[in-house]
Amino acid sequence: MPVNTQAGEPRRPPFDAEAARRLREALGMTPAHVAYGIGAAFGIRIPPATVVSWEDGLGTPTEAELTALAGALWCAPGELLGAPDTLRAYRMTRGLAPADLALRIGMDQAAYERLEAGGRWSGNDRQTAALAEVLDLPLPALIRFTGRDGKLTELLTSAATTRWQAYVRPVGKVVPLPKHRLQDVLQELHADYQATMTATLNWGGSGSADESGRAGRAFLDGILAEFWARAGTEQP
Incomplete structure (x- = not known):
């Protein structure tokens, strides 16, 4: 299904200001040297103050400026990017x-x-x-950029709230993980969700049903991140 790959994506890259400063200092360069190198090699004219503002986190280079900065600092662009x-x-x-x-x-x-x-x-x-x-x-x-995170969340929610066994195959079609790992993770999510609901219902008092509902919704709201954590794959 076609999906948006970048809702709200910033126009500028996730710049690592500390890395830029560290690399410049390791080369024994001043901001003026960097600005000159960017202009001489890439034709992008910027004042030294702009380099300083990047390193201070007060500004962020564009993609073209980042490529030029990497060239001036003799590094790969990825070394100047955050996660x-x-x-x-x-x-x-x-x-x-x-x-x-x-x-x-x-x-x-x-x-x-x-x-x-x-x-x-x-x-x-x-x-x-x-x-x-x-x-x-x-x-x-990959799942997020190709638009399958919404479908995966729906399947995980159903697995936790109904019979998890019925969702091993559908989840496996979305996430290419070994069947035994999916079985373990879905069973754990189902058990934890049911335990959460049971525990809040046993608190007693007239508000227990409301508390149970809130606890259940909170669990399901974070079910995708919990799935990745339990599957041994970090959430980016």
Whole structure:
């Protein structure tokens, strides 16, 4: 199903200001040296004060500026990025231009760029597998970027609230994990949800049913993150 791959994605990359300062100082360069290098090699004219503002966390370079900064600091762009959380950030961490990534996953460049600008993923299975491989995506990120996180949440909710055994196969179609691991995780989620509901009902008092409902909703609200944690795959 086509989905939005980047709702609310920031226009600028997740810049690591401390890394930029550390790399510059390790090279014995001043902000003026960096600004000169960016202008000389990449034709991007910025004052030294801009480099200082980036390092102080008061500003963030654009993608073009980040690439130029990495060149001036003799490092890969990924070394200047924080933890990636969007499709664009993962691409930049790998040091790939949109055209390069589009070519490697077999997608039209304009179509790929629309994805990063807030478009909808409608790639086929081959393109999905290529995207995961080229960007080295963690499984939770792949599921999110290809729009399957909503479906997975629905299945996990049903597994926790009804018969978990009936959802091993459907969840397995969404998440390519070993069957035995899925069985263990779904059984644990079901047991914990039921225990949560039972415990709150046993508190006693007229408000116990309301308390149970709130506790149950809170559990289900976090069920996707809990699934990834129990499956041994970190949530990005």
